[in-house]
Amino acid sequence: MxxxxxxxxxxxxxxxxxxxxxxxxxxxxxxxxxxxxxxxxxxxxxxxxxxxxxxxxxxxxxxxxxxxxxxxxxxxxxxxxxxxxxxxxxxxxxxxxxxxxxxxxxxxxxxxxxxxxxxxxxxxxxxxxxxxxxxxxxxxxxxxxxxxxxxxxxxxxxxxxxxxxxxxxxxAHLPGAPGPAAAARAEGVRRRLLFFGIVRPYKGLDVLLRALAKGPDDVALTVAGEFWGGLEDTEKLIAELGLESRVELRPGYVPAADVPGLFADADALVLPYRTATASQNVWMAHEYGVPVIATDVGGFAGQVRDGEDGLICAPGDVASLAAALDRFYAPGEPERLRSGVRPADHxxxxxxxxxxxxxxxxxxxxxx
The missing domain is CATH 3.40.50.2000 (Glycogen Phosphorylase B;)
Structure with missing residues (x-):
């Protein structure tokens, strides 16, 4: 044709x-x-x-x-x-x-x-x-x-x-293949989570920040991506929650060359979306051997095997996401869930x- x-x-x-x-x-x-x-x-x-x-x-x-x-x-x-x-x-x-x-x-x-x-x-x-x-x-x-x-x-x-x-x-339509940082990812627990991609209200970063404040108090978060409406509201919420020392903001488009390092530093990718259709982010995390904590919206529950290579929680629910963070960081769980991650054959x-x-x-x- x-x-x-x-x-x-x-x-x-x-x-x-x-x-x-x-x-x-x-x-x-x-x-x-x-x-x-x-x-x-x-x-x-x-x-x-x-x-x-x-x-x-x-x-x-x-x-x-x-x-x-x-x-x-x-x-x-x-x-x-x-x-x-x-x-x-x-x-x-x-x-x-x-x-x-x-x-x-x-x-x-x-x-x-x-x-x-x-x-x-x-x-x-x-x-x-x-x-x-x-x-x-x-x-x-x-x-x-x-x-x-x-x-x-x-x-x-x-x-x-x-x-x-x-x-x-x-x-999957991922730009390029995982680099050397992906192999190094197998060693150790970082006590750090990753939120990746354009920051818009429906993606629930505010829910994640509130859950982070209620979850394990030694876990950090990197937020990497463009902020659709500016940084002010997010910075204000971080200050209100007392998370300044635990949240790293990396605003702006993330070039493909920087992606391996972000995933190498993270124990899990968190997708706290309020709504979703389809996303490449689960596939991307799995390519780098990283588990995913996601809400039960869109196709996430079909991409993430709850309790095997990640966790599923309720959308828009701070308590549910905080409980998922606690569950993820139970002794031995980050390693166990990471061992279950398998890149998909697309x-x-x-x-x-x-x-x-x-x-x-x-x-x-x-x-x-």
């Missing part, structure tokens, strides 16, 4: 760009003719306040990547769609409703019969705006099929469109993912 993926790719950073690139590599390896239509300017800065691009690629860029899309040039959206009419399938990587206007422009250029699948990382944002539902409803009613990463997301999508909705577990997951995306009935009929 001749397939086009429309989505972020290097020099854009983060999970969306990694996924787009890895998907293109996997589709090409399966024998498809693949191009990526990416962006030279994806969002205005007020819609994405963090760092948008990086100077060095993380992982192998896909050679068939074009950067012709610009949020300031709607005429270019239509031209891109027009140029993709000869493709057997166009995949729109949907990370946020703010992409919808540009995707509608591409769809206008594609015409009604060119097969299009919306690959939704999130059908709706965790923190919603009034315009999110009408924008996503309009997009999902215009495509021929929808691919999501969980049954909960499928239900959301089916509430917005009558088009076919398929579910496929999101496989080859079969990717094979199933590619099959779900390219199956004829995933693309439905002509959009109306």
């Amino acid at each position: 001749k397939i086009a993926i429309v989505g972020p790719a290097f020099p854009y950073k983060g999970g969306g760009a990694h996924h787009t690139t890895e998907l293109a590599h996997r589709l090409a390896a399966a024998g498809h003719d693949v191009v990526i239509e990416s962006w030279r300017a994806q969002y205005p800065s007020f819609l994405y306040p963090g760092q948008q691009t990086i100077s060095e690629p993380e992982g192998e860029p896909f050679p068939g990547t074009r950067h012709r899309l610009d949020w300031r040039r709607p005429d270019g959206w239509w031209r891109t769609g027009r140029n993709l009419r000869s493709r057997d399938l166009t995949v729109l990587a949907v990370l946020s409703p703010v992409q919808v206007p540009s995707y509608l422009g591409i769809l206008a250029g594609l015409g009604r019969r060119a097969p299009v699948v919306a690959l939704c990382h999130n059908v709706l944002p965790h923190e919603r705006k009034p315009y999110d539902v009408p924008l996503m409803r309009r997009l999902l009613r215009r495509v021929h099929g929808v691919l999501v990463h969980s049954e909960a997301q499928a239900e959301l999508a089916r509430g917005l469109t009558a088009r076919p909705v398929r579910v496929a577990e999101m496989p 080859g079969p997951l990717w094979d199933a993912y590619v099959a779900a995306l390219t199956a004829p009935n995933a693309r439905g009929g002509a959009a109306r």
Whole structure:
């Protein structure tokens, strides 16, 4: 098949760009003719306040990547769609409703019969705006099929469109392989936990900080990632809880080269999310031999084997998370749980993912 993926790719950073690139590599390896239509300017800065691009690629860029899309040039959206009419399938990587206007422009250029699948990382944002539902409803009613990463997301999508909705577990799209620090990780207990990734309210860092104050009093925490709304509220909470000596803040985007050291210094990765869809962070921790303490949201309970390679607790519940921290640091438990960690074999997951995306009935009929 001749397939086009429309989505972020290097020099854009983060999970969306990694996924787009890895998907293109996997589709090409399966024998498809693949191009990526990416962006030279994806969002205005007020819609994405963090760092948008990086100077060095993380992982192998896909050679068939074009950067012709610009949020300031709607005429270019239509031209891109027009140029993709000869493709057997166009995949729109949907990370946020703010992409919808540009995707509608591409769809206008594609015409009604060119097969299009919306690959939704999130059908709706965790923190919603009034315009999110009408924008996503309009997009999902215009495509021929929808691919999501969980049954909960499928239900959301089916509430917005009558088009076919398929579910496929999101496989790993990790930038690069674990470095030498991963091997050194096997020795000793650090009495340190890790919170990793963009800090947003739905990810529950405030719950973790309160649980840390109630849990073992000699355990430290590293928080590494971009703070979506600034540091002030987090710094204030740390001071109120008396955790200044136990919490290290490392604000800003974490380059791939720095990731091994963060995991080497941690006994466990903590994912205290209030809500979730799919996350790469469990897979990443397991690649570095690190157990995970996560809440029972999204797909975490399917990725973390409670009591075997990590612990599961209730979302938004300080007492439940504090109890999990106590349980984790019981004598011998960090070592036992770490011994149970096994990196996943993502080859079969990717094979199933590619099959779900390219199956004829995933693309439905002509959009109306």
